[in-house]
Amino acid sequence: MPKPSAHLAKLPPYLFAEVDKKIDAARAAGVDIISLAIGDPDLPTPSFVVDSLCAAVKDPETHNYAPYHGTKPFRDAVTSWMKTRFGVSVDPEKEVLALIGSKEGLAHMILAYINPGDVVLCPSPGYPVYNNYTLLCGGEPYTMPMEAADGFLPDLKAIPPDIARRAKLMFLNYPNNPTGAIATEGFIKECVEFCRNNDILLCHDNAYSEMTFDGYRAPSFLGVPGAAEVCVEFFSLSKMYNMTGWRVGFAVGNAAGLKALGTVKNNTDSGVFKAIQRAAAAALGRSDELTAGLNKIYGHRRDIAVEGLRALGWDFKPNVATFYLWVPVPPGMKSTEFSAMLLEKCAVIVAPGLGYGPAGEGYFRIALTVPEERLREALKRLETAGIRWTMTQAPEKRAAG
Numbered sequence: 001m002p003k004p005s006a007h008l009a010k011l012p013p014y015l016f017a018e019v020d021k022k023i024d025a026a027r028a029a030g031v032d033i034i035s036l037a038i039g040d041p042d043l044p045t046p047s048f049v050v051d052s053l054c055a056a057v058k059d060p061e062t063h064n065y066a067p068y069h070g071t072k073p074f075r076d077a078v079t080s081w082m083k084t085r086f087g088v089s090v091d092p093e094k095e096v097l098a099l100i101g102s103k104e105g106l107a108h109m110i111l112a113y114i115n116p117g118d119v120v121l122c123p124s125p126g127y128p129v130y131n132n133y134t135l136l137c138g139g140e141p142y143t144m145p146m147e148a149a150d151g152f153l154p155d156l157k158a159i160p161p162d163i164a165r166r167a168k169l170m171f172l173n174y175p176n177n178p179t180g181a182i183a184t185e186g187f188i189k190e191c192v193e194f195c196r197n198n199d200i201l202l203c204h205d206n207a208y209s210e211m212t213f214d215g216y217r218a219p220s221f222l223g224v225p226g227a228a229e230v231c232v233e234f235f236s237l238s239k240m241y242n243m244t245g246w247r248v249g250f251a252v253g254n255a256a257g258l259k260a261l262g263t264v265k266n267n268t269d270s271g272v273f274k275a276i277q278r279a280a281a282a283a284l285g286r287s288d289e290l291t292a293g294l295n296k297i298y299g300h301r302r303d304i305a306v307e308g309l310r311a312l313g314w315d316f317k318p319n320v321a322t323f324y325l326w327v328p329v330p331p332g333m334k335s336t337e338f339s340a341m342l343l344e345k346c347a348v349i350v351a352p353g354l355g356y357g358p359a360g361e362g363y364f365r366i367a368l369t370v371p372e373e374r375l376r377e378a379l380k381r382l383e384t385a386g387i388r389w390t391m392t393q394a395p396e397k398r399a400a401g
């Protein structure tokens with residue numbers, strides 16, 4: 001066999017192979033594992049969306065190739081959703097592109113812009129695609145660390161001028177995975193200004209725009225005046241409407257950016273199944289109704305988790321967006337040690353912060369993707385095992401590290 005490319009060899013090592021083995025072994029031994037590690041909704045897709053797909057599948061008009069940039073009704077549904085939801089006007093012909101889930105769009109945007117040696121500004125902690133696909137394209141990821149003290153917003157003034165000059169893309173994601181942080185209007189304006197001054201395409205991953213609580217409504221970056229000149233925004237139906245397996249999303253905004261992305265896609269894939277686009281358009285048409293119900297459920301789970309962790313000594317401010325909690329690991333422990341300990345002592349899986357980049361160390365991520373009673377059970381197991389923010393009885397792993 002030939003050797004895979006040098007780009008592939010540059011990807012960071014997969015850190016969790018050992019943990020995965022332990023999880024598999026425990027599952028095989030019949031241990032009742034509660035996984036709070038996966039950002040994949042546990043609830044089904046709303047039934048009217050499923051019905052809409054079933055009807056669409058029976059129409060032979062949906063059976064052939066879809067237009068590359070999306071069907072007209074899908075692009076129109078996106079256009080009117082952007083208008084009613086954010087007050088943002090986009091041209092359905094040039095400023096909307098259907099995606100096979102937002103992940104491929106984010107990755108292909110990098111392929112569309114990055115020559116070997118070009119810089120991509122990537123947040124850390126962050127969704128791994130930005131960093132890793134940059135490496136696959138021979139580009140140079142530049143890490144923008146995000147700190148709790150700054151509300152997990154990167155400090156743009158800390159980016160060296162020569163890096164800013166060489167950068168072609170900047171990735172941001174608010175509401176944020178994994179931290180649950182949100183962007184202020186001032187910060188969005190600062191990003192638009194920074195990207196305009198440095199000739200950078202701002203790629204905003206808005207996968208969690210609809211998953212918000214306590215009355216908070218997340219903005220579109222395109223709502224900032226002038227943003228469309230420098231920004232493409234990526235949306236996904238995956239987390240919004242429990243549709244991760246369906247693979248449908250869209251990109252909106254800067255026409256030149258979308259044209260470049262569309263050219264990569266023309267040469268890579270052949271569009272989203274038309275029946276899925278019909279169902280996706282139906283979902284977008286009843287968006288607020290769908291997300292209101294889901295946010296009530298996630299908000300309630302968040303409250304249970306926050307309350308449970310507080311009872312165990314954790315002190316932190318609950319986030320108002322995303323189905324994640326980004327929680328500091330007890331003092332003196334590494335994130336991988338802490339998650340290994342939870343698995344071993346409680347059969348509870350959480351995601352160690354290190355998996356989201358070096359700046360993720362010191363945290364773990366809980367995904368609120370299990371029913372309430374499983375969440376309560378997980379918290380009870382922590383309590384029973386004596387796992388607290390400050391552990392009076394040091395676990396063996398801690399003593400060793």
Ligand SMILES: *Cc1c(COP(=O)(O)O)cnc(C)c1O
Pocket residue numbers: 039100101102103104127173177205207235236237238239244247248249
């Ligand atoms: C889940 C997720 C995505 C990918 O969503 P798909 O549309 O399913 O590809 C993109 N960005 C972030 C931050 C995510 O958490």
